[in-house]
Amino acid sequence: MDISTLILWAAPIAAVIAIVYGILLIFWVMRQPQGTEDMKRISMAIQEGAKAYLNRQYTTVAIVAVVLFVVLVVGLGIKTGISFLVGAIASAAAGYIGMNVAVRANVRTTEAAKGGINAALNIAFRGGTVTGLLVVGLALLGVSVIYLIFKDLGALVGLGFGGSLVSVFARLGGGIYTKAADIGADLVGKIEAGIPEDDPRNPAVIADNVGDNVGDCAGMAADLFETYAVTVIAAMLLGFLASGHSLKAVVYPLALGAIAIIASIIGTFFVRWREGQAIMTALYKGIIVSAILAAVAFYPLTTALMSGVRMNGTLLNTTSLYFAALIGLVITFAMVAITEYFTASRFRPVIKIAEAAQSGHATNIIEGLAVGMQSTVIPVIVIAAGIGVSYFLGGGLYGVAIAAVSMLSMTGIIVAIDSYGPITDNAGGIAEMAGLPESIREVTDPLDAVGNTTKAVTKGYAIASAALAALVLFASYSQEIGRAMRFELSDPLTLIGLFLGAMLPYIFTSLAMESVGRTAGKVVEEVRRQFREIKGIMEGTAKPDYARAVDIVAKAAIREMITPSLIPLVAPLIVGFILGPKALGGLVVGAIVTGFFVAISMTSGGAAWDNAKKYIEEGRLGGKGSPTHAAAVTGDTVGDAYKDTAGPAINPMIKVVNIVALLIAPFLRTLKL
Numbered sequence: 001m002d003i004s005t006l007i008l009w010a011a012p013i014a015a016v017i018a019i020v021y022g023i024l025l026i027f028w029v030m031r032q033p034q035g036t037e038d039m040k041r042i043s044m045a046i047q048e049g050a051k052a053y054l055n056r057q058y059t060t061v062a063i064v065a066v067v068l069f070v071v072l073v074v075g076l077g078i079k080t081g082i083s084f085l086v087g088a089i090a091s092a093a094a095g096y097i098g099m100n101v102a103v104r105a106n107v108r109t110t111e112a113a114k115g116g117i118n119a120a121l122n123i124a125f126r127g128g129t130v131t132g133l134l135v136v137g138l139a140l141l142g143v144s145v146i147y148l149i150f151k152d153l154g155a156l157v158g159l160g161f162g163g164s165l166v167s168v169f170a171r172l173g174g175g176i177y178t179k180a181a182d183i184g185a186d187l188v189g190k191i192e193a194g195i196p197e198d199d200p201r202n203p204a205v206i207a208d209n210v211g212d213n214v215g216d217c218a219g220m221a222a223d224l225f226e227t228y229a230v231t232v233i234a235a236m237l238l239g240f241l242a243s244g245h246s247l248k249a250v251v252y253p254l255a256l257g258a259i260a261i262i263a264s265i266i267g268t269f270f271v272r273w274r275e276g277q278a279i280m281t282a283l284y285k286g287i288i289v290s291a292i293l294a295a296v297a298f299y300p301l302t303t304a305l306m307s308g309v310r311m312n313g314t315l316l317n318t319t320s321l322y323f324a325a326l327i328g329l330v331i332t333f334a335m336v337a338i339t340e341y342f343t344a345s346r347f348r349p350v351i352k353i354a355e356a357a358q359s360g361h362a363t364n365i366i367e368g369l370a371v372g373m374q375s376t377v378i379p380v381i382v383i384a385a386g387i388g389v390s391y392f393l394g395g396g397l398y399g400v401a402i403a404a405v406s407m408l409s410m411t412g413i414i415v416a417i418d419s420y421g422p423i424t425d426n427a428g429g430i431a432e433m434a435g436l437p438e439s440i441r442e443v444t445d446p447l448d449a450v451g452n453t454t455k456a457v458t459k460g461y462a463i464a465s466a467a468l469a470a471l472v473l474f475a476s477y478s479q480e481i482g483r484a485m486r487f488e489l490s491d492p493l494t495l496i497g498l499f500l501g502a503m504l505p506y507i508f509t510s511l512a513m514e515s516v517g518r519t520a521g522k523v524v525e526e527v528r529r530q531f532r533e534i535k536g537i538m539e540g541t542a543k544p545d546y547a548r549a550v551d552i553v554a555k556a557a558i559r560e561m562i563t564p565s566l567i568p569l570v571a572p573l574i575v576g577f578i579l580g581p582k583a584l585g586g587l588v589v590g591a592i593v594t595g596f597f598v599a600i601s602m603t604s605g606g607a608a609w610d611n612a613k614k615y616i617e618e619g620r621l622g623g624k625g626s627p628t629h630a631a632a633v634t635g636d637t638v639g640d641a642y643k644d645t646a647g648p649a650i651n652p653m654i655k656v657v658n659i660v661a662l663l664i665a666p667f668l669r670t671l672k673l
Contacts (some may be wrong), residue, residue, distance in 0.1 A: 003305060004247045007255045011144035014258035018137030018412065021265055022130045026101055029127050035111035038434040042206075043107035046426060049210035049550040050103050053177060054218060056558050058092055061169045068165065072158055076663065079150045080158035086146060087162025090138040091225045095170055095218035098131025102217045102419055106209075106426035110436070113427065113443035118273045120443055121282065124427065125271050128419030131221050136264070136412040139163070139229040140257045143236075153240055153250070154666075156233045161659045163226035167652035168568060172512060173561035174219035175645030178211030179516050181553045182644075183637050184523025190633060193531065193538070198432035201537050203530040203544035204523050207553045209429050212422035215644055216455055220418050223462055223651055228408045230655055231469040232257060234476045234662075235401035239311075241476070242398050248309050249398065253405045255301055256294075256325060260409030263293035267413050279450040280340075283417045287336070290413045291329050298325050298406070311395035321402065324394035327386050328406025331464060332414075334382045339460030342375040343607035344453050345615040349374070353612035354621055357631035364635040368612070372605020372642070376597050379460070383467055383596075397475040404468035411465075418458035421451030449614060456607035459648050463599045466651040470592045473658035477588065477665055493579055497586020500575060501657070504587075505595040508567050508653050509602070509646040515560035516641040522552050564649075568656035576661065581668045588661050591654045599650040606643025609635040 034040050065088050073081035105127025112119040146159055185204035189195050198205055232253045239249030267290030273282040302322040309316045342349045349371045356367035390403035428444035488494060526549050536542030568591075576584040613632040615621075622628040 004251050007305060008144070008148065008251045011254040011258045012141050012148070014261045015137045015141035015144065018133040018261045018265065019141070022133035022137060025126050025130050025133075029101060029105050029108060029123065029130070032108040032123055033111050034107050036434060039107050039110060039430055042430050042433050043103065045206050045546060046106065046209045046213070047100070047103045049206055049554075050099055050213045052550070053210065053214050053554045053557070054096055054099060056554055057169065057173050057214075058096070060558055060562075061088070061092070061166055065162070065165060075667070076154070076158070079152050079155035083146050083150070083155045083158035084162040086142050087159035087229060088166050089162070090142045091163040091166040091222050094131070094134040094138050094225050095166075095221035098134055098221050098419060099213050099218040101127055101130045102213050102423050103426070105423045107430055109423055109427035110430045110434075110440065110444065113431070113440045117279065117443055117447065120424075120427065120447055121271075121273050121279065124420045124423040124447065125268075125283070125416065127423050128421075129268050129416040131217060131419040132412040132414070132416035133265070135221050135225045135415050136228060136257070136261055139225050140232070140254070140261065143229055143232050144254055147236070153233075153237045156236065157659065157662055160226070160230035160233045161663060163222070163229045164652055164656045164659050167222040167226035168565050168649070168656050169561060170222035171219045171649045171652050172565055172645070173557050174211075174215040175512070175649055176515050176519055176560050177553055177557035178215030179640045179645045180519035180523055180557065181207035181211040181549070182640050183516070183520040184527060186633065186637060187520070187524050188527040188531070191630075192528075196432065198429040200433040201540065201544065203527045203537075203546060204549045205429065205433065206546040207523070207550045209426050210550060211553070212425045216422045217419050219648070220458060220462070221415060223648065224411050224415055226652055226655060227462065227465050227469050228257075228411045230659060231401075231404050231408045231465070231472060234469065234472040235398070235405045237476045238401050238472060239398055242311050242396065243309055246309050248305055249311070252302075252305055253402065255305060256298065256402070256405050256409050259297045259301060260290070260294045261412060263297065264290045264410065264412035266290070266293055268416065279446060280453060283420070283450070283454060286417070287410065287413050291332065291410060294409060295326055295329055298322060311398050314395060316395050320393040321395070321399065324390040324399040324402050325406040327390045327393070328403040328408075329410070331382060331386045331403070331468075332407050332410050332461060335379060335460045335464045336457050338375075338378050338382070339457045339604060340453060342371065342604045343456040343611055345611040350608050350611045350615060353608055353635065354615045354628075354632060357612065357616065357628045357635065358621060361631045361634045364612075364631045365638060368605055368609045368635050368639060371608050372601040375604035375608075376600045379464060379600055380596070383464060386468070387471065397472070400468070401472040401475070404465065404472050407465050407468060414458055414461055417454045421455040424448045424451040452607065452610060452614070456603065456643070459603040459607070459643065460600070462648065462651050463596065463603065466599075466655060467592060467596045470588070470654050470658050473655065473662060474585070474588050474592065477585065477658065477662045491582055493582040494586040496579065497575060497583035498590040500571070500583075501587035501590025502594040504567060504571060504591045504657065505598045505650050505653065508564055509598060509650065511564040511567075512646040512649055513641050515564065516645050519553060519556040519560055522556055523549060526552050568653045569660060572657050572660040573664065576664050576668055581665070584661050584668070588658055591657045595650045595654040599647045602642040602647030606639035606641075606647065609639030610643065612636070
């Protein structure tokens, strides 16, 4: 057995190790105490609401998936159809299982908070780690096993498409749900009724807690599952085409993923908090250790596996290729640091937004928009530098693909700290609703504040990785169309495609924002109705109808997600078959470029608005209840739809556009369009 075949088998083994360790963590989390009966009852309501929503969402997705499966089997063959189903099922499973663990870890985190920050952090992080390991484990297992069975890279594109389909629906539907519930609860509860966040008298409070999980846990899991899978697949396909069908170039991305999975598992053991240490530092230790271990192990792998490989006729320098892989890790750290700077309350951008709220609502909105736009500058420079350096180090676009794979190889540990966020958020909500002592909130509140930053950081990471992944997909599309095809700006078809592609993120996000607004309006009406008609809610002598609010949000979110989700599926088909492959290439590039800018500005700007409000709530600039706070709440409300719905949903949107273009490339080439 040669080294290529040996390493190929190492990928599914590493994936299985990740899944098994994730299962062991599930059993560990479930053995932890849940606290009082009130705490259990509240947690159960969140569990039931989240499960009911995801069941509805995946039922809708399943209908679309069955139709697409038939189309793919007829058009591209049974292998592609089966791969599509594997990708869709694995992506859905990662989000579904991870979410179910998260809604059970929340109450256990609340109970653990009685023992201090470290005890609560331990449960919350391990609960989030389950999602992270399932994402990378199922993605790498699906890709490697399908390749081992079919030996067909074209079929693997179907797997990426399956993950992309689930991702765009999960990201958008979950985002609409979480922010509509959050906005509706805040507008009536905080603003009109003057009651605290997570107050049990608010009829939308359970829906709000459910939304944290279906958006930031299940939605993010599907998003990064898809990004991870399609990046590895695109790198394999690009390596195969550019190297003259070398198995080594195909296997190398899988090997990087396998090594990083083991490194990430080891890194989770280093997440520990010490007295006087920042909680964020405890989480960052896990990422740093994982990255260092991966960086060390990448070198012997690269030199042993990739020696003698030619890329576009030129012999690869294995040391240079190794440095191209390191570029991906550098971009990961850069995006984490940049996103934290623009979204954490201790840095100037957030403080400026808070200070602007002293002048009123309008100036708070203006400053937030400005910070969001400014937050695109450094990430673009980092991505551009990363593309340029990895291109020259890695023998062309294959080097860029390897940098992207390396960056995505950290997905397991990154998703772990992201999923930690909704668990700690729910833990604080349960403490408030169950009427627990203030000492519990003194533990859960700082954990939750860090969770807001980790969610923002993960979104920045997801957007940057999506941009690199989309670029690799476009390179694969160019190779599939043929070397004779040139995309030139002097060609009107390419320019038309560029303009049409640049438009897509704007129409997509506008529809997503409108969906949040309409759904939030329904929540507002329902909460007002209950306050008006159910006597005794405000006095605490009657209980709100939580289930009614949950049902309203769930139905509206499912209905609202359909139209925007169809845009990235339909647009490439129309442009490709009517205007041809040059216009389709332009469409893909246009969507990548504007999508990256819109996504970064929305997610960073929205998170900055959120933390500016929290900065004021900590007692600064007048504190809670002041006119400054009221202005900041307005900014936070606008930012909610920005950072948790429209912005993050652009990631899967641009990748679906790319995947569909890649799938129809053989038809366009055959038809000579």
